[in-house]
Amino acid sequence: AQSVTQLGSHVSVSEGALVLLRCNYSSSVPPYLFWYVQYPNQGLQLLLKYTTGATLVKGINGFEAEFKKSETSFHLTKPSAHMSDAAEYFCAVSDSGATNKLIFGTGTLLAVQP
């Protein structure tokens, strides 16, 4: 069965600093991986996803993530944090096979300090 671990439930960075949010997955088959962002009292918005092909995936708002099979990781990065990046971020893996159920990590709350 697939699972997702997000290291660090809270991450704080200074405005302009590098953002690194960690995600490790467990899957017995090639995974499909996703990062979503959630602003307070709102739904989730897709940042980026990896299905096949290039392992470095670029998403919206300057975020990117790299699929590393050997490390079973899919960490999210952004070179320079902006105040508007403050939100909760969820990593998810798609249940492979005939269904499309997403299995989510417990989330990382990103704070951006001025």
Next chain:
Amino acid sequence: DGGITQSPKYLFRKEGQNVTLSCEQNLNHDAMYWYRQDPGQGLRLIYYSQIVNDFQKGDIAEGYSVSREKKESFPLTVTSAQKNPTAFYLCASSPRQTSGNTIYFGEGSWLTVV
């Protein structure tokens, strides 16, 4: 604009009552989902549906019921059997229920037991 509409945004339930959360999508998506979000636990799947008149239990279906009479609608009923219903509920949809398809989320509904 195309999207997923959830209503109401805030709902209060008395002990022993059933309540229904509405979810409507105009994206012409085949698959629809209901997730429950609790602080620190990420999102957990309640029910999902691949086509009209068909739905499957997710990981935490006890105390919930759904229907899928129309392609665009997937209401969730929280029954009195659900002992701890206070949570944020998210409806979602995807074009097809095959792995890797992006799942799109509504804005969510807050349910509080009073």
